[in-house]
Amino acid sequence: MLVIRRHPGETILIGGEIELEVIECGHNRVKLGIRAPQHIPVMRGEVMLTRDQNISAAQSMAGGAIPAVLGRPAPGGAVVPLLGETPGKRTA
Amino acid sequence: MTYQTAHLGPITVDESSTIEFPEGLPGFEECRRFVPLQHPEYAGLVFLQSLERAELCFLALPVRAVRADYSLALSADDTVLLGFPEDYRPALGSDVLALAILSLEEGRMPTANLLAPVVIHCLARRAVQAIRPDRRYGCRERVEVQEAVCS
DSSP states (O other): OOOOOOOOOOEEEEETTTEEEEEEEEOOHHHHHHEOOTTTTTOOHHHHHHHHHHHHHHHHOOOOOTHHSSSOOOSSSEEEESSSOOOOOOOO | OOETTTTTTTEEEOGGGOOTTOEEEEBBBTTOOOEEEEEEETOEHHHHSSSSSSOEEEEEEHHHOOOOTTOOOOOHHHHHHHHHHTTTOOOOOTEEEEEEEEEEEEOOEEEESSSSSEETTTTTTTEEEEESSSOSOSSSSEOOHHHSSSS
C-alpha cells in the first residue's frame, strides 16, 4: 500500500481523474473531499461491505434459503405485519 | 392493497404496516418501500418484503434475538433520516426496532449483519440500514437461526 503524508488543504491525484483533498484533521477522524467523474462510484468502505452482504442475502433467498435453513418450505399466505393497526407480536 | 411476492405468495398489506427507506438499502438504493412481516410458525423471524420488487425479500431477526446484549449505535445522519432530532438517542424496543439481515448460504453457517441493522422508527414508519459508527459488531456474525426462531 502506498502511504503518503499530507497536510490539510493538500491533495492527491489518482489516475488523473480523481482528486482527493484532506480538508480537516481532527483528533481521531479526517475529513476528506473527493472529486471524481460521475461513472466512478465513491462510497465508504463499510457501505461497500453492507452492499455486498445485502446482495448475497437477497440471492440466498432466491436460491431457496428458507427450506435449507428452517427445514420447511416458505410459509404461504398467513403472514402478519410487524407494524400497523393489526400488529403481529412485536419483538425488539 | 394486495401485492404479488415471489416467496410469500400474494400478500394483503395495509399502508400502516409499510415502512419507507428514504435512501433505500446499499445495493438496492431504488427500493424504498418494504413491509416487515411475521409468520406464526416462525415466531421471531421477520420477512422484509419489498413492495416494488416481488422477488426481493430479506430474512431478518431482531438484533437482540441474535445478541441479547446488543446496544444500538446510530450516527447523527441516520438519527435525522429516521426523523429524530440529531442529538436524540432512540430507545431500542420503544422508539425503534432493529433487525439484523440474515445471510443463508447453503453449506455455510447462517450469519447476521450486526454492523448494519435495519432500524425502523415505528411511529414514523421510516427506516434506514444504519451502519454503526463503531466496529463493535461485524457484518457476518454467526447466528443459530433454529434457536432464535421458536417454531
